[in-house]
Amino acid sequence: MILEGIRLRKVNPLLEYPVAMPMVQHMDLVLREVDAAADELVDFAAALVRIPTVNPPGEAYMDCAQAIGSRLQECGFDVEYMAATGRPEHTRAHPRVNVIGRRQGRADQPLLHLNGHFDVVPPGSGWTVDPFGGIVRDGRLYGRGSADMKAGLAAAIYATEAVRRAGLDLAGTVEVSGTVDEESGGLAGVAWLAEQGRLAADRTDFVIIPEPFGVERICLGHRGVYWFDVTTYGRTAHGSMPFLGESAIESMGHVLDAVRDELAPSLLQRVTAMPVVPDGARRPTINVNGLSGGQADAVWPTPCVADRCTATFDRRFLIEEGVEAARAEALALLERVAARVPGFRYEISDRLVVHPVQTASDAPLVTALQEAVLDVTGGLAELVASPGTYDHKHVARLARVNQCVAYGPGVLEIAHQPDEWCGIDDLVRATKVIAFAIVRLIG
Numbered sequence: 001m002i003l004e005g006i007r008l009r010k011v012n013p014l015l016e017y018p019v020a021m022p023m024v025q026h027m028d029l030v031l032r033e034v035d036a037a038a039d040e041l042v043d044f045a046a047a048l049v050r051i052p053t054v055n056p057p058g059e060a061y062m063d064c065a066q067a068i069g070s071r072l073q074e075c076g077f078d079v080e081y082m083a084a085t086g087r088p089e090h091t092r093a094h095p096r097v098n099v100i101g102r103r104q105g106r107a108d109q110p111l112l113h114l115n116g117h118f119d120v121v122p123p124g125s126g127w128t129v130d131p132f133g134g135i136v137r138d139g140r141l142y143g144r145g146s147a148d149m150k151a152g153l154a155a156a157i158y159a160t161e162a163v164r165r166a167g168l169d170l171a172g173t174v175e176v177s178g179t180v181d182e183e184s185g186g187l188a189g190v191a192w193l194a195e196q197g198r199l200a201a202d203r204t205d206f207v208i209i210p211e212p213f214g215v216e217r218i219c220l221g222h223r224g225v226y227w228f229d230v231t232t233y234g235r236t237a238h239g240s241m242p243f244l245g246e247s248a249i250e251s252m253g254h255v256l257d258a259v260r261d262e263l264a265p266s267l268l269q270r271v272t273a274m275p276v277v278p279d280g281a282r283r284p285t286i287n288v289n290g291l292s293g294g295q296a297d298a299v300w301p302t303p304c305v306a307d308r309c310t311a312t313f314d315r316r317f318l319i320e321e322g323v324e325a326a327r328a329e330a331l332a333l334l335e336r337v338a339a340r341v342p343g344f345r346y347e348i349s350d351r352l353v354v355h356p357v358q359t360a361s362d363a364p365l366v367t368a369l370q371e372a373v374l375d376v377t378g379g380l381a382e383l384v385a386s387p388g389t390y391d392h393k394h395v396a397r398l399a400r401v402n403q404c405v406a407y408g409p410g411v412l413e414i415a416h417q418p419d420e421w422c423g424i425d426d427l428v429r430a431t432k433v434i435a436f437a438i439v440r441l442i443g
């Protein structure tokens, strides 16, 4: 493909380029710069992995924000730190500090914002390497957060840097942000930036979130989330004479049976048109995330009939369903149980709702990334949607930016697992793709 009109700033006096140069030559320059910076890129990603930004509770956020901020500064960005003051999770012990770099182009817009979260989930057990060692071995960067998503953040920064080192003078403006708390909902991170107006439809045209969907996949959005609690009630009595009481746990058993035998099979009948991966997640799903009843949490179990039992359900709904329908369906199920189980008493309450989001597959952002993937890999990018949510929800709902995708290095299934890793080759290729997308979108 040939595009014209991209100007070159001659950073190297030895280089003489025509003002309107075929895109393919620009691309060669950019490719060369990414390859030349590959060691720096990997070292930087590894350095980020070595900062244990474990969430909860939100460790070492300031250190990580500063590591990102100083690298952005070295790469010619104006850098701003934005602490989520006023948010309850922003405390002296665990400050919620976000960092944003901005590199002004010839105009304020179009503006491309690259966003990555730098918090990571706790390592958990089962590791054969140091989860925070930032170890590079056999073509892989290992560590908690390597795939999800410190490699992606490094790719975003070095993509912008390769474009700069290639001497391209961009028409539009690029921003890179490192944000907190995605793993716990993102309210002090991307949601907060949106609420402060730093991410907003009138100033931000495109958002790319380099979450680990892989070099050949572009993620358009995600399904919805409806978490609800069901509490069943009984009447306590001595555990040696249960016939004198009513067990709330037995009552919950009826609910669980109905969910398994009635609700789950009907969910299997529905399929979304969204390209959700893996295949099993093309349908709505329901999971019991937690269950607690009676006095199970006492030091010793007590000899009592349970008078209360609560289950937390995790219903993932389709864009075609909507939360109202999912809620009504849950209520109708409980009413059916109540109609056939004498004395059944229950309460249902919402815990969390996240609406589904989806960027149009023919949006210019998607097209630009598809072309960039084709340029770099020679293959056609697969358009996918995520089974779970990520910060796209805040970009769409709060900032009202309608062109947002996730695209970044790493294998989605490895995220949150022991011995998490990101392939160096993937990291370099994704950086090239993002760099190409930058040129296509705001060049």
Ligand SMILES: [Zn+2]
Pocket: 117, 148, 149, 182, 211, 212, 390
């Ligand atoms: Zn992530």
